[in-house]
Amino acid sequence: xxxxxxxxxxxxxxxMSQAQTEFKRVAEANVTxxxxxxxxxxxxxxxxxxxxxxxxxxxxxxxxxxAGGNIYHDMIEExxxxxxxxxxxxxxxxxxxxSLLQPSDSGQYTCKVKNAGQYEWTHITLKVLEKPSKPKxxxxxxxxxxxxxxxxCNSVSGTAPIMYMWQRVDAKGKVAFLPPSTRHNLSNPAQIxxxxxxxxxxxxxxxxxxxxxxxxxxxxxxxxxxxxGRPLETFELSLEKLRITRAGIRVYMYSATDL
Numbered sequence: 001x002x003x004x005x006x007x008x009x010x011x012x013x014x015x016m017s018q019a020q021t022e023f024k025r026v027a028e029a030n031v032t033x034x035x036x037x038x039x040x041x042x043x044x045x046x047x048x049x050x051x052x053x054x055x056x057x058x059x060x061x062x063x064x065x066x067a068g069g070n071i072y073h074d075m076i077e078e079x080x081x082x083x084x085x086x087x088x089x090x091x092x093x094x095x096x097x098x099s100l101l102q103p104s105d106s107g108q109y110t111c112k113v114k115n116a117g118q119y120e121w122t123h124i125t126l127k128v129l130e131k132p133s134k135p136k137x138x139x140x141x142x143x144x145x146x147x148x149x150x151x152x153c154n155s156v157s158g159t160a161p162i163m164y165m166w167q168r169v170d171a172k173g174k175v176a177f178l179p180p181s182t183r184h185n186l187s188n189p190a191q192i193x194x195x196x197x198x199x200x201x202x203x204x205x206x207x208x209x210x211x212x213x214x215x216x217x218x219x220x221x222x223x224x225x226x227x228x229g230r231p232l233e234t235f236e237l238s239l240e241k242l243r244i245t246r247a248g249i250r251v252y253m254y255s256a257t258d259l
Contacts (some may be wrong), residue, residue: 022125026213027101032086035094035111035122045069048114049094051083055107063109064096078104101128103159131214132158135190137207144225148195152188153207153218164190165208169219176203197224 025031033051040047048067052060053076064073064083074080079098086097094113098105111122132155141149155162168176178192179201185191190209194201202224208217 021123022127024127024129024212025101027103027128027130029101030097030099031101031126033096033098033109033111033124033126035096035113037092037094037113037120039113039115039118039120040090040092042116042118044090046115047090049085049089050112050114051094051096052110052112053105053107054110055104060110066094078102098126103128103130129159129211129213130157132162132209132211132216134216135164135207135209135218137205137218137220139220139222143197143222145197145199145227147197148193149197149222150191150193151205151207151220151222152191153209154190155209155216158209159211159213162209162211165210166192167206167208169204169206171204178205194222199224199226 023031023033035049035051048065050065050067051063053063054060062072062075063079064071064075064085066072066085066089071085073083076083082099084097086095087093094111096109096111106126106128109124109126111124113120135153135155137151137153139149139151141147143149151166153164153166166178166182168178170176179194181195183193183195185193190207202222204219204221206217206219208215210216
């Protein structure tokens, strides 16, 4: 084969491929996947553009295509009505716009532009992040003084990994410290064990589930019962059980039956 023949073959079969990039977007948002090309400068009538998606399927699926002067979209049922060319693809910008993103839109996208035997490729990985679903909080065990309870929460959906954090909140919604006897379950971060309960542990406990996309939370109310059945602040004393010492100190005398 002559040198001239090799040069002619190379000129009619040119391939240009850009490095693969990654986009991360939150579900329900919109995204524009860029695809800039120079092949519109050749023969406009022979310009072909095709966007492909490869996810869990074995073979790539066509998302949208332009050929023979026509646009063909809604090729994937799950993306019907949500994909379009973002700009004037005939002028060198074949970027793809996807609206109202869904987790099923995640995957590797390829923009293939062909004209007069020349090709340009753009590869983009799209990851659609879904924030945790609102978690469910629940309690296991008997909440009485001296006992222990387990607090647990769980989000049934969301992009992994999902992180969990427990905290105590007061009546005004301000964050407070967990009781000092709280133990975290290292094998299950969504679970805490509160040991040696006292009536002072009564209150609201909040679990926050979070990931890259956002967070959701749930709150559970814990009421610790005193051993003798009545909160400390509600018992009453009779005057007969009040005496004053020589030092002027008031001393209250009461028994378990007063509580």
